[in-house]
Amino acid sequence: MQPKHPTSPPPSRLTSTLIHERERLSKATMRSASTYDRMRTRVPGGVSSDFQWRAPHPIYLKRGNGARVVDVDGNEYVDFHMGAGSATTGHAHPVVAEAVRRATSVAMCMAAPSTDCFAVAEALGNRFELPLWRFMNSGTEATMTAIRIARALTDRPLVVRLQDAYHGHHDAALAKFGRNDRSSDIEAWERGVPKDVIELTRLVQCNDTEGLRQAFSTEGERIACVLVELPLLSPTFTMPTPEFLTVLRSICSEYGALLVVDEVKTGVTVAYGGGSRWLSVSADLVATGKSIAGGVACGAVGGTLEAMGGVGSSGARVVGTFNGNPLGMAAAHAALTEVLVPEAYEDFGRLGRALTDALERYQSHSRVSFSAQIWGSKGSISFTAGAIRFSPDLVSELVWTALMNRGIYLAPAPDLRFSLSVAHSVADVERLAAAIAEAAQMLIEEEILT
Numbered sequence: 001m002q003p004k005h006p007t008s009p010p011p012s013r014l015t016s017t018l019i020h021e022r023e024r025l026s027k028a029t030m031r032s033a034s035t036y037d038r039m040r041t042r043v044p045g046g047v048s049s050d051f052q053w054r055a056p057h058p059i060y061l062k063r064g065n066g067a068r069v070v071d072v073d074g075n076e077y078v079d080f081h082m083g084a085g086s087a088t089t090g091h092a093h094p095v096v097a098e099a100v101r102r103a104t105s106v107a108m109c110m111a112a113p114s115t116d117c118f119a120v121a122e123a124l125g126n127r128f129e130l131p132l133w134r135f136m137n138s139g140t141e142a143t144m145t146a147i148r149i150a151r152a153l154t155d156r157p158l159v160v161r162l163q164d165a166y167h168g169h170h171d172a173a174l175a176k177f178g179r180n181d182r183s184s185d186i187e188a189w190e191r192g193v194p195k196d197v198i199e200l201t202r203l204v205q206c207n208d209t210e211g212l213r214q215a216f217s218t219e220g221e222r223i224a225c226v227l228v229e230l231p232l233l234s235p236t237f238t239m240p241t242p243e244f245l246t247v248l249r250s251i252c253s254e255y256g257a258l259l260v261v262d263e264v265k266t267g268v269t270v271a272y273g274g275g276s277r278w279l280s281v282s283a284d285l286v287a288t289g290k291s292i293a294g295g296v297a298c299g300a301v302g303g304t305l306e307a308m309g310g311v312g313s314s315g316a317r318v319v320g321t322f323n324g325n326p327l328g329m330a331a332a333h334a335a336l337t338e339v340l341v342p343e344a345y346e347d348f349g350r351l352g353r354a355l356t357d358a359l360e361r362y363q364s365h366s367r368v369s370f371s372a373q374i375w376g377s378k379g380s381i382s383f384t385a386g387a388i389r390f391s392p393d394l395v396s397e398l399v400w401t402a403l404m405n406r407g408i409y410l411a412p413a414p415d416l417r418f419s420l421s422v423a424h425s426v427a428d429v430e431r432l433a434a435a436i437a438e439a440a441q442m443l444i445e446e447e448i449l450t
């Protein structure tokens with residue numbers, strides 16, 4: 001990869017630092033490399049989700065406990081990926097694990113009516129202030145189901161989403177998904193998505209109130225729903241403006257479209273009642289998943305009486321063998337009522353403040369300026385010291401590699417987005433700050449940031 005900026009310093013500076021960090025990580029993860037060779041003979045790419053892949057080989061984990069993960073080479077990391085945000089309880093929280101153990105001794109999956117889901121529906125209903133819930137097993141299923149419900153209720157085909165935002169792996173979520181500045185990225189994500197589905201998708205930019213109005217004024221009678229993550233956590237942390245939120249709610253009501261809030265990631269993480277309660281947005285439907293069950297597969301769709309009341313009768317069919325299964329329900333009940341209690345969110349606030357304080361201390365001693373956005377257990381950090389003079393992709397690879405080499409586990413991604421859990425301590429976030437400061441310093445010394 002070549003640096004793009006015409007005034008870039010010689011590529012060898014960045015390249016040699018990157019090569020050094022890459023070699024250090026490769027040496028420490030040799031068993032992951034050989035594991036990859038074996039894995040990919042049976043599993044395409046050696047991983048079950050493409051998000052887990054990285055070059056030259058994925059780093060395979062063998063254990064996760066609390067805020068720590070250990071890879072197959074025995075390296076221990078402080079985890080800030082936290083199961084892609086599915087383990088806000090910390091890995092294998094004893095209360096959740098015990099609830100699952102108890103559930104396994106009663107039944108695994110009977111795919112038959114049971115009352116297990118009632119208490120979970122009640123717990124989620126209290127948080128999101130929505131009365132009716134159905135359960136499934138992933139965030140993908142949750143957003144897919146919410147769209148289906150909206151289309152069935154309105155008898156309309158179009159789905160409006162925010163540009164670049166990820167909502168799962170089904171057709172309606174991947175249509176037009178991808179980095180908008182790279183058409184090849186969109187093409188890659190759309191492979192296998194029927195053209196008809198792509199044609200039923202409309203995109204608007206977050207906070208582009210005019211664009212939203214325009215979408216409705218041209219096709220409002222055909223729009224089934226607007227699907228949004230609030231606040232937006234991907235691809236970058238973006239806080240919706242009050243004006244955008246007001247127009248979003250009112251325009252959906254005006255045209256009879258459903259406002260579907262994707263709380264798969266934000267759900268029980270940015271605040272006790274998710275992004276929608278935090279920002280006082282009244283959703284018609286909420287799709288959630290990830291952390292609601294403390295690391296066990298679970299998804300859920302909740303909604304108003306009007307939006308959900310027809311499910312199973314006059315509205316959309318929502319079915320699934322493992323829907324509301326005893327293990328997911330036991331885990332969700334324990335996570336929601338015993339671990340992710342209101343005090344947990346106060347603790348996230350304390351951890352966030354400790355992290356920003358630590359970054360400020362480093363900032364006062366160097367030329368780097370850090371900017372952190374921390375909402376509940378979710379955070380994003382960026383730093384500058386003037387213009388980045390190398391390809392941002394190379395810089396982010398270098399920072400990620402440097403953090404891994406310093407015992408900080410994050411998913412390979414272009415930015416520094418992280419998840420906290422109830423298992424993290426002030427010392428853990430201070431270690432994260434120290435590693436980021438060290439990586440930033442390295443970039444300055446190598447004249448990569450100027």
Ligand code: PMP
Nearest residue numbers: 138139140166167168262264265
């Ligand atoms: N919606 C959002 C906002 C997400 O971040 C994700 C996963 N990253 C999903 C939906 C899909 O969830 P899952 O991976 O559990 O299918």
